[in-house]
Amino acid sequence: MSEYDVVVVGGGNAAFCAALSAEENGARVLMLEAAPEEDHGGNSRFASGVLRFAFRGIEDIRKLVPELSDAEAAISDFGSYTEEQYLDDMGRVTQYRTDPDLTETFVRGSYDTLAWMRSKGVRFDPLFRRQAYKIDGRFKFWGGLALESWGGGPGLVELELKAAKARDIEIRYSTRAIQLIQQNSRVVGVLVRRAGREEVINANAIILACGGFSSNVEMRTKYLGPSWDLAKVRGTKFNNGDGIRMAMDIGARPYGHWSGCHAVGWDRNAPEFGDLEVGENFQKHSYPYGIMVNAHGKRFVDEGADFRNYTYAKYGKAVLDQPGQFAWQIFDAKWTHMLRDEYRIRRVTKVTANSLEELANKLDDVDPAGFLAEVKRYNAAVREDIKFDPSIKDGKCTVGLEIPKSNWANTISDGPFEAYAITCGITFTFGGIKIDQSARVINVDGDPIEGLYCAGEMVGGLFYFNYAGGTGLVSGAVYGRIAGAQAAKYGKG
Template sequence: MSKQIVVVGSGNAAMCAGIAALEAGASVLMLEKADQDLAGGNTKYTAGAMRFAYDNADDLLPLLKDPNDPRLAVTDFGGYTKAKFADDLLGFNGGRALSDEQKRLIDQSLPAMQWLGGHGVKFEPIYARQSFEKDGRHVFWGGLTLAAENEGVGLFDMELAAFERLGGVIRYDAAVTGLIVEYGQVTGVNIGEEVIKADAVILACGGFEASKARRRDWMGGHWDKAKVRGTPMNTGDGLAMAIEIGAQKNGLDDGCHATPMDLHMPDYANLDLPASERKNYRKICYFLGVMLNADGDRFVDEGENFRNYTYAQFGKAVLDQPGHFAWQIFDAKVDELLYAEYSFHDAHYVQAETLEALCEKLDGVDAKAALNTLTAYNDAVNADVAFDPTKLDGKDTRGLPLAKSNWAQRLDTPPFKAYPVTGGITFTYCGVKVSESGAVLDDHEKPIAGLFAAGEMVGGVFYEGYPGGSGLTSGAVFGRIAGVGAAAGV
């Protein structure tokens, strides 16, 4: 008789867990808190990009929806080795060694992508956001090359199709309210008074970023002031249930993915919009200009590294500024390089023909100090180095207290534009400790029988930041692991 598995949640990690369990011969019931329109967790809010280790284009071509795209002949994908992936993760570990979870993520990233491809999940090169044209070729940068067809919405749709094709069943409006524990083993879940028995339960229901109270109580700092850029459903219920029965917490309490977002966006990125448009409130082209706070000062090195490696930290940096906001300043030279979200119909910005006039329009900012900062920045730009967005170009500033290390161009071409931003929280990093088979561990490193976890529920994957695109890959890797483990009962 096949194992009966309950998966809590319906995002990328939950779907991968369900697909893997079905593939291993189990029967799977997926329970989703949201209605059908809001199902899919944070997955639908993403751009669908997935970071994984690969040697060269030969690893990518079998994953593509259109392997005959004529652009491929003039595309330089480069490679992204396991060693480079490890270095990128270590750069956000605050001096910590690679965790066991990070090692699993790296080692299983390409196999997970190939496995998804085998279930009909197809990908497209991220030409618009991850490549620049140079000498007639499309040059990819930052190690991030592929996104799911139709981005996060497409990823969810393709995974759901695979899940249902294999016989999986999903129930909507089915919020799990408790875990059933009998003789030390998880044997099912409650939905209110309803009892659903199972041989194993996989918690893949996200972090706690959508709960202002839990952000305040568990994270501290200014996190209760953050905009929530993802689903309203991720309120930490699964994490609280697991901890209540003895699960070991893992990771930093205040660790999270936070991104500069439109200051005037609604929480959950405007649920009146199609899910595919909600991501357009992010504002991550700061590397092409400068950011100013309420005092008129720059507060980060906007050109420290490719934005893949900085946006998750700079969201927090913006939130930590006076009033929890900043302004991103650009001139007309970079208009064609700004991502589509800057021309999004609901994007907020001000515009002027001079920097002086622009500074007067920066609501909440010391205009005189801002103009002085921009003037000093312009005077400090290194004119001897050519601007090249395809690499860390070394076009820096000289003599400023806070340098801009790359892509520093003078702001000298009107019209000038400024976009108000704040910090938007995407997902939390603190979760539970899991075994190599995805089983949830207690404080004595012993598996809690019948309980598994995946996705944002798994702690120890990210600490003080993350290289862009790793979140969905982590969901796929740990979802697949949990599904196999739950079906095997290990």
């Protein structure tokens, strides 16, 4: 007789959804969290909490946020975001490499899963401050995003933990899973290490939901390539690839974009790993309204190629590829009022100046002459005959530059100027292991590994090259819910 019907390895959003789903389906559940209790929650606790899900309009929003007042609803244009739009976005940003079956499953399950999370006590808020602009007296939401979890990532984990405790789901902290135990090709338990001692925990089914290898310097360098050992880690220091390694040790199929990851612009002087006191606020994501320059003073990306939601996760790599692995974001006085809240925190690498010449000499490690020449070229190329509109891809562009700015191009001409130094911050890795639509882990022969399931950042095949903002928490929740239900059914059978 096994001690548990289901053991969930991990302690973030996907793991909690798996545990809650398994318990709901009658299983006795244990969660194993490698981090100590004060550091629990995985990368989810460092996330912004933004959620990309399919919805048809404001009535769908109000079912998820019944607290939304009539007055708030009257001044809000949430629009809609259909399953077809979601699928199109997933195809487009991944260059159509995303696994179509896995993607369709989580996209079509996205709204129902958020409603299910709501039934477990998770709460949601409209993204008024970060994903809406007030136009003609109404908040217009943009980029396919409407809601975030209450309290962001920390709030999400707090509410999921509360739900787990209310259902008597056991959680063991500072307990690292190190090996899966098999009997006749069936997973029957897991070897763990806690306080220097090893123990085997027997279980009828195991769900791996313990993240990728973003915190593992050796694996980052091996799979992502040169310079990735120099990237900052946005989130937890406990995502060392243990789950992936354990699964592959028993024959799980590696899957997905192993040389790719989610990486953003991150404060140049941020600590090596995420700091819960600051959370996501080391990120700097208002670059579409300014320009970014490298050590030579040159622009190196199209800052207005698309909405931030569709470019921020790949521009971290672009920054890492620059000399010295840094860049400066430059803004003039016309649009500094639009900068996101993360630009106003105390721990920020920032300079200000009243003239471009003064600014050029304040940008650490940047060639002043190269910077001034680049701004002059950029300003001369801006189309002034097109109206600026941040809620749409407005087509206000540059003309004749080697690296264009396709939207939201405004001159850098009005002081006082503000500049922010960034480097690359890695969020999570794209490579993982193969699962099917029932969240069963698939082996190298194409068959399910009996008794083994997977959800969250460990799942390979969803993301390639790029990422649509708000997708990770939702895909993790959908597959966590599926894994929990399937593992409970198997574990109790």
